[in-house]
Amino acid sequence: MAAIKVHGYHASTATVMVLCCLNEKEVEYELVLVDLPTGAHKKPEYLALNPFGVVPTIQDGDLTLYESRAIIRYLAKKFQGQGTDLLGSTLSEEALVYQWCEVEGQSFNPPALSIVSQILVVPMRGGSTDEAAVEMNVEKLEKVLDIYEERLSKSKYLAGDFFSLADLQHLPCTHYLVNACGKGDLISSRKHVNAWWEDISSRPTWKKVAENMKFG
Amino acid sequence: MAAIKVHGYHASTATVMVLCCLNEKEVEYELVLVDLPTGAHKKPEYLALNPFGVVPTIQDGDLTLYESRAIIRYLAKKFQGQGTDLLGSTLSEEALVYQWCEVEGQSFNPPALSIVSQILVVPMRGGSTDEAAVEMNVEKLEKVLDIYEERLSKSKYLAGDFFSLADLQHLPCTHYLVNACGKGDLISSRKHVNAWWEDISSRPTWKKVAENMKFG
Incomplete structure (x- = not known):
């Protein structure tokens, strides 16, 4: 079987989400560089x-698929029984995985990515960080993380006592918040969120992609 | 089997998304009113x-589940083989359904819901519509719908030649845009988007919930 092609960029949060999932599922892949700084993602090809x-x-045989969260769901299904099981083992567990995946996509990621964008990406493009926007999004994220703290005081991972797609989806953006944006206190000030972060960010499958998350 | 309880509000886009799905799957449910105008959704209960x-x-036996898009995914799986099949019939078809579900959640809904909120909800709460915000979000939505137009010129529905969760997710917000916000031209000015909208919005399962989508 030909390796799955991932058209992406090593510093893109959405790309590394997919790469981490491929590592968890022990699936071979080929990263085809889409060089964002030169605008390769806006070219006709x-x-x-x-x-x-x-x-x-991604391209997997005849299937061309985009949207990182849909891609990892596809990989988790296609390679069920290989590598780490990322969907739980019952329909109810899977439902809770998807619930927390949606929380990430709808409530966690919008403020988190805005902060990363303002602190990391805007200056790289020659602009100035909008401090008011950062503050507003930090406030939004604090509220979300307070709910995570409560949840993680009751279960080791977001969807239950097993690592899942829901946890995995949080890795890329939180990595930038903690290690590149000076916002580690959002995590470390919350006991259970911090323990969860220490746990999931020390997975070898994650460390392997995280070390390449550099722009340029 | 006890009916599924849906704690929701008849005018909420996320609630009617779930109700429409229950109708498509021919599943009995009981709507438990959470009266948004009186702030019932912020009370401890x-x-x-x-x-x-x-x-x-929703409450389905022992399972309590939130996030509308996760709920409809759960219902589509649990009642596979009953009512309308909303996930396609192969793993690749299901992947494309989820791809377009993510497009709805990440690219279509944010600008669409902002427009609905500014035109419909803000004045209801005694505020004034921010016209600049409406215009900015209309521009964003136009770009997304241009891509839909291209896609729908090649396949009858978003994920392929079958009605799916991806189409269903667009019903509530588009209903308000077209029928309550005076933004029907966003749809009617695009030939294939318009034919798609005429098709999906005439489904009896949808008309049944749409007629109750009134505030107050």
Whole structure:
């Protein structure tokens, strides 16, 4: 079987989400560089794969698929029984995995990614960080993390006592918040969130992709 | 088997998304009113079900589940083989369903819901519509719908030639855009998007819930 092609960029949070999942599932892949700094994602060749012009997009045989969260769900299903099981073992467990995946996509990621963008990406493009926007999004994220703290005081991982797609989805953006944006206190000030973060960010499958998360 | 309880509000887009799905799957349910105008979603009784204080939340036997898009995924799986199949029939089809579900959640819904909120909800609460915000979000949505137009020129529905969760997710917000916000031109000006909307919004399962989508 040919390796799955991942068209993406090593510093993109959405790309590394998919790479981490492939590592967890012990699936071979080939990373095809879409060089974001030179605008490769807006060129016709890439837009033919993904009309939204964002990374990543995978090609697995005849299937072309984009949207990182849909990709990891597909991988978790296709390779069920290989590598780490990321969906729980019953329909109810899977439902809770998806619930927390949606919480990540709808409530955690919007403020978290705005902070990362303002502190990390805007200056790289020659702009100035909008401090008011950072503050507003930090406030939003604090409220979300307070709910996580309560949840993680009752179960080791978000969906239950097993590592799942829901936890995995949080790795890339939290990595930047903690290690590149000076916002580690959002995590370390919350006992159970901090223990969870220490746990999930020390997974070898994650460390392998995290070390390449550098722009340029 | 006891009917599934849906704690929600008849005018909430997320609630009616779930109700429409239950109708498609021909599943009995009981709607338990969470009266948003009186702040029932922020009271301890409801927060014990859903700490984020938003509707809907379902109870199905021992399982309590929130996040509308996770709920409909659960229902589509649990009742596979009953009512309308909403996930396609192969793993690749299911992957494309989830891809377009993510497009809805990440690219379509944020601008669409902002427009609905500014035009419909803000004035209801005594505020004034921020016209600049509406315009900015209309521009964002136009770009997304241009991609939909291209996609729907090649397949009848978003994920392929079958109605799926991906189409269903678009019903509530588009209903308000077209029928309550005066933004029907966003749809009618695009030939294939318009044909798709005419098709999906005429489904009896949808008309049944749409007629109750009134505030107050």
